[in-house]
Amino acid sequence: MSYSSNHLSNSISLNVKGTHIIDEKDDSQLVSTNDIALPNQKPLNHVGIDIGGSLTKIVYSSKLENGGKLNFESIETSKVEQIIDRLKEVLKLHYGFDPDSDSGEQNEVIIMATGGGAFKYNQLLLDEIKCPVVKTDEMQSLIVGLDFLITRIPDEIFTIDEHFSYNSVQCLEDPNIYPYLLVNIGSGVSMIKVTANNTFTRVSGSSVGGGTLWGLLSILTAANDFDEMLALAQDGNNENVDLLVGDIYGRGYNKIGLSADAIAASMGKAFKKVTADVKIPEDASAEEIRARRLERLLAFDQKDIAKSLLFAISNNIGQIAFLEAQRCGISKIFFAGSYIRNHPQTVKTLSYAVKFWSNNQQSAYFLRHEGYLGSLGAFLSKRASDDAQ
Amino acid sequence: MSYSSNHLSNSISLNVKGTHIIDEKDDSQLVSTNDIALPNQKPLNHVGIDIGGSLTKIVYSSKLENGGKLNFESIETSKVEQIIDRLKEVLKLHYGFDPDSDSGEQNEVIIMATGGGAFKYNQLLLDEIKCPVVKTDEMQSLIVGLDFLITRIPDEIFTIDEHFSYNSVQCLEDPNIYPYLLVNIGSGVSMIKVTANNTFTRVSGSSVGGGTLWGLLSILTAANDFDEMLALAQDGNNENVDLLVGDIYGRGYNKIGLSADAIAASMGKAFKKVTADVKIPEDASAEEIRARRLERLLAFDQKDIAKSLLFAISNNIGQIAFLEAQRCGISKIFFAGSYIRNHPQTVKTLSYAVKFWSNNQQSAYFLRHEGYLGSLGAFLSKRASDDAQ
Numbered sequence: 001m002s003y004s005s006n007h008l009s010n011s012i013s014l015n016v017k018g019t020h021i022i023d024e025k026d027d028s029q030l031v032s033t034n035d036i037a038l039p040n041q042k043p044l045n046h047v048g049i050d051i052g053g054s055l056t057k058i059v060y061s062s063k064l065e066n067g068g069k070l071n072f073e074s075i076e077t078s079k080v081e082q083i084i085d086r087l088k089e090v091l092k093l094h095y096g097f098d099p100d101s102d103s104g105e106q107n108e109v110i111i112m113a114t115g116g117g118a119f120k121y122n123q124l125l126l127d128e129i130k131c132p133v134v135k136t137d138e139m140q141s142l143i144v145g146l147d148f149l150i151t152r153i154p155d156e157i158f159t160i161d162e163h164f165s166y167n168s169v170q171c172l173e174d175p176n177i178y179p180y181l182l183v184n185i186g187s188g189v190s191m192i193k194v195t196a197n198n199t200f201t202r203v204s205g206s207s208v209g210g211g212t213l214w215g216l217l218s219i220l221t222a223a224n225d226f227d228e229m230l231a232l233a234q235d236g237n238n239e240n241v242d243l244l245v246g247d248i249y250g251r252g253y254n255k256i257g258l259s260a261d262a263i264a265a266s267m268g269k270a271f272k273k274v275t276a277d278v279k280i281p282e283d284a285s286a287e288e289i290r291a292r293r294l295e296r297l298l299a300f301d302q303k304d305i306a307k308s309l310l311f312a313i314s315n316n317i318g319q320i321a322f323l324e325a326q327r328c329g330i331s332k333i334f335f336a337g338s339y340i341r342n343h344p345q346t347v348k349t350l351s352y353a354v355k356f357w358s359n360n361q362q363s364a365y366f367l368r369h370e371g372y373l374g375s376l377g378a379f380l381s382k383r384a385s386d387d388a389q
Numbered sequence: 390m391s392y393s394s395n396h397l398s399n400s401i402s403l404n405v406k407g408t409h410i411i412d413e414k415d416d417s418q419l420v421s422t423n424d425i426a427l428p429n430q431k432p433l434n435h436v437g438i439d440i441g442g443s444l445t446k447i448v449y450s451s452k453l454e455n456g457g458k459l460n461f462e463s464i465e466t467s468k469v470e471q472i473i474d475r476l477k478e479v480l481k482l483h484y485g486f487d488p489d490s491d492s493g494e495q496n497e498v499i500i501m502a503t504g505g506g507a508f509k510y511n512q513l514l515l516d517e518i519k520c521p522v523v524k525t526d527e528m529q530s531l532i533v534g535l536d537f538l539i540t541r542i543p544d545e546i547f548t549i550d551e552h553f554s555y556n557s558v559q560c561l562e563d564p565n566i567y568p569y570l571l572v573n574i575g576s577g578v579s580m581i582k583v584t585a586n587n588t589f590t591r592v593s594g595s596s597v598g599g600g601t602l603w604g605l606l607s608i609l610t611a612a613n614d615f616d617e618m619l620a621l622a623q624d625g626n627n628e629n630v631d632l633l634v635g636d637i638y639g640r641g642y643n644k645i646g647l648s649a650d651a652i653a654a655s656m657g658k659a660f661k662k663v664t665a666d667v668k669i670p671e672d673a674s675a676e677e678i679r680a681r682r683l684e685r686l687l688a689f690d691q692k693d694i695a696k697s698l699l700f701a702i703s704n705n706i707g708q709i710a711f712l713e714a715q716r717c718g719i720s721k722i723f724f725a726g727s728y729i730r731n732h733p734q735t736v737k738t739l740s741y742a743v744k745f746w747s748n749n750q751q752s753a754y755f756l757r758h759e760g761y762l763g764s765l766g767a768f769l770s771k772r773a774s775d776d777a778q
Binding site: 205215224248292293 | 413442505510522575576577593594595596597598599600601602604605607608609611613614630631632637645652654655656657658659660661663668669678679681682683685686687688689704705708709712713715716746
């Protein structure tokens with residue numbers, strides 16, 4: 001494989017004195033997450049937007065009694081009109097700029113955009129929002145956003161223990177934080193080694209990621225979106241479809257050092273059951289084949305399959321992340337990306353995998369704003385020269 | 390994780406002078422593979438059998454004009470009567486022992502048995518074959534069989550290039566062969582570090598293996614067995630269901646150092662298509678849900694899914710094997726187990742994965758008798774003291 005190494009151009013620096021995550025939820029927002037107070041920073045004149053394949057994430061600044069705050073919102077990318085309407089609303093309310101007004105006396109505003117959709121929707125943004133759009137590199141934005149969150153924002157980072165409880169980790173504003181590994185799980189998985197402030201290399205990846213889980217579960221279950229899939233997994237019992245070590249060796253065998261409850265083969269019970277119960281003869285009619293294939297699909301509880309595959313893929317990513325960190329001589333692993341969605345079981349499985357494979361020597365770190373690395377990075381990537389564009 | 394390290398008890402040593410793989414196929418056998426001639430070794434009085442979850446493998450010795458040979462056969466484990474009949478036939482033809490005869494003047498014969506079924510079918514073997522059955526440890530048998538094949542049998546090992554052509558590797562009868570990593574892919578994956586003749590440790594594994602591929606494909610396709618699944622994969626086009634790097638970034642983007650044809654997300658095209666084309670409303674009737682779920686299942690060509698998942702899982706195993714070999718400071722990786730079945734695309738994908746991830750520094754090694762490691766190991770594990778049992 002080949003590598004790329006990048007130094008980022010200077011980005012804006014915010015005054016983070018007194019910054020903290022605001023622990024209230026604003027139910028009027030489309031999708032809410034916890035905003036970040038910046039008591040010593042005046043609101044800025046730009047917006048960050050990350051237009052991903054499924055979700056569009058928006059970061060914007062607004063006034064607080066003291067200083068300002070950063071706001072985080074996300075909308076499904078397919079709902080383009082809703083995105084445009086929300087952007088217009090935000091600019092009108094918080095930036096003193098009304099894209100639909102003809103008045104010449106308006107503030108100047110800039111949209112900093114990243115993600116695949118930044119190219120696809122560039123013209124639409126220009127036409128509708130009527131202000132400059134500056135595109136930022138996707139991976140650079142990711143790292144800028146991550147670096148800011150982990151080095152500047154108290155209580156941003158957390159680890160999770162086996163009882164699902166969050167342990168907040170204080171911000172890592174010390175030079176020893178480097179190197180660290182960012183495991184970004186979207187449709188695919190990217191593993192990025194960060195060796196210094198804004199210096200990074202993509203070291204590895206995996207094609208078995210969110211796209212694989214969502215793709216398989218969209219065929220194997222009746223779920224219509226990620227959240228429905230996760231809800232199914234929450235209630236499933238993977239032991240109905242997974243082959244456990246105990247299923248193979250019985251409860252007594254411990255020669256290979258694995259507990260009888262360990263998963264020997266994910267989905268390992270399915271083949272035997274299907275081929276025993278639902279044979280499809282070679283000379284079956286098209287009608288008959290359809291009926292049998294449906295029978296095979298319905299031979300399992302979709303919840304059990306959802307849990308099995310969520311475990312399999314999360315554990316697999318955790319294992320590769322641990323091995324890659326070992327290979328690169330890195331001890332800190334941060335997980336982020338749209339796969340995680342702060343879902344307790346996903347976070348727990350990734351965390352457990354790192355602990356298991358590292359023999360309890362390493363921990364997985366997670367972020368409260370994990371879905372917003374790219375949009376926040378785009379927001380932070382604004383340079384003075386962008387104003388002139 | 391915990392580890393186990395094992396020294397094997399001494400096993401029999403065969404005279405391998407002049408040994409070679411016989412390149413004829415005997416079509417009268419149930420399942421045929423290439424037998425191994427042992428011109429300087431007299432036939433022995435025992436049989437090796439590995440009763441696995443799906444396949445039972447038998448190794449027995451017979452006479453040749455000069456010396457003897459080792460015969461390799463396999464029968465589906467579910468066909469128990471066929472296994473017993475074949476064993477009786479082999480013993481009658483080649484061992485001078487007829488289990489159904491009352492004559493006292495018969496040769497002594499021993500069955501050396503391994504695999505999960507060695508316990509389950511122990512009594513049946515005793516009742517039907519009427520000779521002693523000695524059970525051998527599964528993992529030890531695997532390693533004994535492997536060590537014999539790679540250090541004693543010329544032309545046993547091969548590598549494969551990108552044009553599917555076999556490159557025979559001469560037998561590795563030198564002490565530098567150690568350490569090597571055995572990646573045994575059955576329902577699950579075991580990775581075993583072998584540091585000296587018959588000294589080994591299980592260092593890692595993965596639950597994403599053959600059981601996962603066969604389990605998913607038994608639900609997602611109309612195939613009834615592994616070979617039908619592999620035949621489907623052979624004709625499929627994974628680009629219809631996988632998300633390629635080029636699908637995300639277009640053809641021009643090369644920042645992350647991946648070619649546009651690389652797979653970014655296995656099955657990564659399925660979610661969007663399914664959720665766009667076949668929504669399942671919350672208030673759908675049971676009837677309607679079944680119809681929609683069948684529609685989702687039929688939204689894709691089963692061949693494309695078979696190929697996508699064969700690629701995904703083979704590549705994933707290859708990646709973990711490479712990383713695990715790196716972590717253990719090992720450069721030689723042998724792949725074996727019932728997942729491989731000497732299927733060209735599987736062998737090619739595993740091989741490609743090791744080359745890709747190691748930056749062309751490592752090769753994957755395969756074995757012509759890869760399905761027979763356990764049964765051969767059981768055969769070779771016979772000690773003089775077993776005769777007395």
